[in-house]
Amino acid sequence: MQEVTAQASRVPELKPVSYKSSSELKKRLWRNKYLYVMLIPGVLFFVLFKYLPMYGLIISFQDYKPYQGITGSEWVGMEHFKRLFTEPDFLKILGNTLILFGMNIIFYFPVPIILALMLNELRGTFFKRFFQTLVYLPHFMSWVIVVSITYVMVTMDGGIINELLIYFGFEPINFLLNPGWFRPMYIIQIIWREAGWGTIIYLASIAAIDPGLYEAARMDGAGRLRQIWHITLPAIRSVIITLLILKIGSVLDLGFEHVYLMLNSMNREVAEIIDTYVYTAGLRQGQFSYSTAIGFFKSVIGLIMVMSVNKLSKKMGEEGVY
């Protein structure tokens, strides 16, 4: 223990260390031995439950039959990927997925941040907690419920919103079947269900800000908006960037259940995304290999996105996620 402490005090910690000699590396490794011990349960978990099962990805290159297993199934090479890329609707489906994703980033992603800032500016602990609790409620409604409530609100057959439109002398709008309305509806539903829940993480990082900073700013005569801009936002920047990078990695995961429940024959041209396509073309027909191959494709795209964004963020002086 003494040795560790002694060394710790000698080595400058704050700047990244460069290897000068292997003996220095060894010393450092030994000094950090407890940190490595801390990693063991976690690493074990990832190896056991995440990396061991990854051999399952092999079936993307096979004609997998459950009864033959991975060892017995026939190898087909890139066949499934070829099928995916030559699918007549492939570009359309990929495009739909990317557009929904883009809208997600532009219209949904900032909302929890703004909401968290608004909640933070509320006066009085009671109201703060009360509103926080209310806006996070929708997260606990399953998509089945959200979609069925949406139907009741917007249907042409006596839905509340269309009744109001007619009452005020407007034409009713076909929200459910008009392809033009699918994307806005999707985003509104996401914002409604997830925005409040998304604030929690930002509120936690705002809570860690030193109140002294605000006091000092007020002394300088800074108004509320200036305080938000100069103190709050910079303080939560690293959380925002981390969340953004992780979100971008899940570029092709848009919530199967949600989209599937909103999908119908009339809006399919804009609403069919990769996940719903996998369900119809793969899973419902027992096409395990094809489904896995599409999943593989999604993962590769996600990986490329994460790596590029992470690199970009490091160039901009952030830490990135790895």
Place this chain on the structure above:
Amino acid sequence: MTKKSFTLLLSSLLTFSMLTAACGNNNGNNEAAATTDPGTSGGTNTATTEPAPEPEKPTEIKIMLPLNTAETPPDTIKAEVEKLTNTKLTYQFFPADTYEEKLNSSFATDSLPQVTYLKNQTTFIQMKESIKDGQFWEIGPYLPEFPNLNKLKPEILNNTKVEGKLYSLYIGRPLARQGIIYRKDWADKLGLKAPANLDELFAMAQAFTEKDPDGNGKKDTIGLVDRNELVYGAFKTVSSWFGTPNNWGEKDGQLAPEFTFPQYIDTMDFFKKLRDGGYMNKDFAATSKTDAVNMFVSGKAGLYIGGSMQDIDTLNKDLIKNFPDAVLDTHSMVAGPDGKFAQWMIPGYNNVVLFPKSAVKDEAELKKILAFFDKMMTPEVANLMYWGIEGKHYTVVDGKAKPADDKELIEREVKGYKDSVIGEYETNGMYQSLNVLPGRIHAEELVLENVKVGVADPTAALDSPTYTSKGVELQQIITDATYNYIYGQLDKAGFEKQVEAWKSRGGAAIIEEYNAVYKK
């Protein structure tokens, strides 16, 4: 593969993670649960400790089946069945909604139990490849040994055969239950009779919309309420009245899909006219079954055409709470443009049971299990599983079963087993239901009438590899095109273009494959 060392490695890793995890409590719980609940886990204990005077030990059978109720039923019924059949049963229910996932993962890891119920015809089609590969027992040759199983209807057994061999027992369903459920009180008020043909059906939908059948002075009703489902909604039933074949029909001696027949187009035109006129719900392509039912029971719509006229009981229950004077009736004999009647028929089964070779080790074991199913097809056991315990869940009136008033008790204790009964009342001798609602009694008569003009699906017993691997995906093209046509987004040429797309993406192969086996 060195499976043993792998297991060893994993278990040592696990022990370690358990140690670091301090999960001891958790394991304790498991054991406690296992010992306090002998009904659900491992029957071996009770079987060995029991002083068994009978020479024959109860057969232990593990059964996996989909759960169509909110919760797993208690052992009330199971205990009785065990007594009657000298078995020790373990029922493993899994939610129907995610049953395929469970089925697939159990199958791929050799963990299927001795008796495996599938979920529906689609899962059966998916399993066909593995059945052909010999993963399940062929039971055809054993059936003659079992007098009750031997009663199963040969034409339905034939529909479940794979390459001419029988591997499964079926859960029977009436062949043609579909038809109209309508507001008789509205029809009477407007002086309308049950529609004898399609024009009258259209006229009824129109009158229900325009002539204020509920008499509230407002034009707030519609004729037909339909939903986002072409087969079990109104579309397929109406299409068969138009004379469209059931999925596939013969054209110049060749099998062709239904949507290449002119009658299919006529049906689409019929719905287009209904929708354009506002005589049906505008959003039907996005309406779920619950929403459709809600519209009907809230008095907004007067016609409900669906997969089963037997739904009338459920619809009636909520409707009369909202409108005590409402009267419902059923109807199905709607003549086509040529004056002829026709009703599409299902293949006569709802689900099947398979016997995996990985769990059923030998012929002797298989025969014991089949013996259980043979007993299940006696009136005594079939009634027990379908209706429950006499006196508690139902009473017998006029030779028919009258369910007890405590619907919740039936829902909880009996309903889970209901869908696992093999055969139908004609073959297993169980009671038919005693109906009180006149519309329901009418429905039962119509179900028998329907069959007389029934149209079977000629491909029900046929096999097409392309259909198995791409059928669902291809059907989507046609479903979308059909809705788009009805909504006026596609014209006839556009629809035919979609049919061409269907053909070029694999439909042509399906046509070829079906025709190749059809002629044989």
Place this chain on the structure above:
Amino acid sequence: MVEDRSIGGRIFAAVNFTLLALIALVTVLPFIHVVAGSFTTSAEIAASKFVLIPKVWSFEAYKFIFSTDTIFKAMGVSIGVTLIGTLFSMFITALMAYGLSRRDLDGRNVVNFLVVFTMLFHGGMIPTFLVVKELGLIDSYAALILPSAISAFNMIILKNFFQNIPEGLEESAKIDGCNDFGILFRIVLPLSMPAIATISLFYAVTYWNTYMSAILYLDDSAKWPIQVLLRQIVVLASGMDHSATLDAAVPPPDQAIKMAVIVVATLPILMVYPFLQKHFAKGAMLGSMKG
């Protein structure tokens, strides 16, 4: 926070309050609809579409779901799994996150990358099932916890919070003779209460929502958590599953019962947040730094 009494500050506060009140109203209305629906009949739900105050009060739905002990048992399982799972997950997540948060740890970037990698690539249901099976976890509650013990997302977020703690604090602790475990448990964790509360909440909600692992790994339905019951009834009653409800022999469950089950299955997890909220209090970090 000291109140800003300038005119601009007041206008700002008033506008902010009004906007939030509107947002809260929009988010809470559907929830009121569900609660109100659970206290009425399915006939009324069908007739009035969006119930906010029941015309006919009925407690039948609750009578029905509480008439056996199934829901209590399932609730017990869920509460147990959520408690033990959250504690266990927090423990190993915090260990790993702290280790990886230290910038002087050799190889941390490789491990970080490998963790992110698992967020993108999955082996799939069947290979994971095999691991669980080989570990002998089938039909044990551990199968609901171990395979999802660490969420890569939560780990990265927690690591991010730890990284923002001034390193000087750790330094001085080391000089005082603390080893890394001591630093983590005596200094870093107490300083990170908002983060710990947040991530605990995330884990708790994930464990509370456990569905698929229960179906795949637990053959004994007596061990199923509440979500299985909830989802089963919601899906059946909403008529949204295309294949399960086609068969008319199975009429869908009552709408009021569906609403009641949603209320009962959601309330316990809703209660968690208000309890954690006090840890989001301002200056928690500064206070402990000074102390």
